[in-house]
Amino acid sequence: MMGERAGTSPSGGSWALVTGSTSGIGRATAVGLAQDGYSVIVTGRDRDRAAETRRSVESAGGRAIDLIADLGDPASVRKLVEQVREAVDGPLDVLVHNAGGGGFAPTESTPEDMFDAAFNLHAKAPFILTGAFAPAMAERGRGAIINVGSLSTSMAAAGTAAFQASKAALSMMTKSWTAEYGPRGVRINSVDPGFILTPVNEGIRDMYGTYLASLPAGRGGDAEEIAHVIRFLVSPKASYVNGATLTVDGGKNAVVVM
Numbered sequence: 001m002m003g004e005r006a007g008t009s010p011s012g013g014s015w016a017l018v019t020g021s022t023s024g025i026g027r028a029t030a031v032g033l034a035q036d037g038y039s040v041i042v043t044g045r046d047r048d049r050a051a052e053t054r055r056s057v058e059s060a061g062g063r064a065i066d067l068i069a070d071l072g073d074p075a076s077v078r079k080l081v082e083q084v085r086e087a088v089d090g091p092l093d094v095l096v097h098n099a100g101g102g103g104f105a106p107t108e109s110t111p112e113d114m115f116d117a118a119f120n121l122h123a124k125a126p127f128i129l130t131g132a133f134a135p136a137m138a139e140r141g142r143g144a145i146i147n148v149g150s151l152s153t154s155m156a157a158a159g160t161a162a163f164q165a166s167k168a169a170l171s172m173m174t175k176s177w178t179a180e181y182g183p184r185g186v187r188i189n190s191v192d193p194g195f196i197l198t199p200v201n202e203g204i205r206d207m208y209g210t211y212l213a214s215l216p217a218g219r220g221g222d223a224e225e226i227a228h229v230i231r232f233l234v235s236p237k238a239s240y241v242n243g244a245t246l247t248v249d250g251g252k253n254a255v256v257v258m
């Protein structure tokens with residue numbers, strides 16, 4: 001009954017699509033889901049890092065394919081949908097919308113294409129992918145979707161309006177999709193990471209040393225610490241977690257640093 005309710009045990013050759021799995025959190029999630037028994041679709045723009053993640057998934061005992069796509073380009077997202085449909089030989093039961101990044105600028109000097117890129121990557125690509133794969137999950141009565149947000153989904157910083165608004169759009173979709181697909185067995189949840197020591201933060205980690213030491217956890221997080229939470233949320237152990245946002249930030253959001 002438990003597995004039936006959760007609907008996300010990797011049985012019968014289940015596949016997981018993890019966007020942005022050529023690096024950082026996505027890469028750790030891809031490898032972790034393979035350890036949990038999923039076959040994994042690795043995707044990103046960088047061919048070499050995609051192949052490297054695929055090999056890591058295979059070393060973890062999983063099956064993997066790597067597909068190159070620019071999720072900032074809706075045509076490339078639609079092509080990815082076709083490629084996934086052609087490539088997989090079983091149900092796509094897990095979808096992790098993790099790809100993210102982009103530029104920051106004050107509102108008055110944010111070029112329109114930077115604004116559009118943020119919304120294409122963080123909101124439109126997940127929207128297209130969910131529209132393509134969630135209906136089949138709902139028809140099978142099982143599936144799990146994770147939206148990787150950010151602390152900036154709920155808190156503001158100057159010069160990041162386009163990025164934050166696009167992440168907030170994805171955060172709202174967690175609730176919209178829960179209303180839409182939840183009653184048919186698909187669980188959608190968000191994970192909002194704090195400061196995680198992935199390649200995107202490589203250049204600035206020293207600048208944040210004092211800040212990170214001031215957190216309740218006393219440090220930045222590792223990609224695996226986010227991946228573990230994603231793996232839990234897609235697993236049957238989280239069978240009653242629907243439409244939730246789990247903040248994984250070492251306690252940053254919980255305290256005022258004095």
Ligand SMILES: NC(=O)c1ccc[n+]([C@@H]2O[C@H](COP(=O)([O-])OP(=O)(O)OC[C@H]3O[C@@H](n4cnc5c(N)ncnc54)[C@H](OP(=O)(O)O)[C@@H]3O)[C@@H](O)[C@H]2O)c1
Nearest residue numbers: 020022023024025044045046070071072099100196198200
């Ligand atoms: N690290 C943090 O402190 C932190 C904090 C809050 C939220 N997050 C969120 O966590 C997610 C993962 O971040 P990370 O720290 O693991 O960063 P990362 O190491 O830079 O990884 C970002 C991933 O997104 C992919 N990506 C970026 N733009 C893309 C595009 N246009 N098309 C396709 N793929 C694209 C990259 O692939 P390619 O380079 O191969 O294209 C890469 O695999 C992001 O959504 C980020 O906003 C991270």
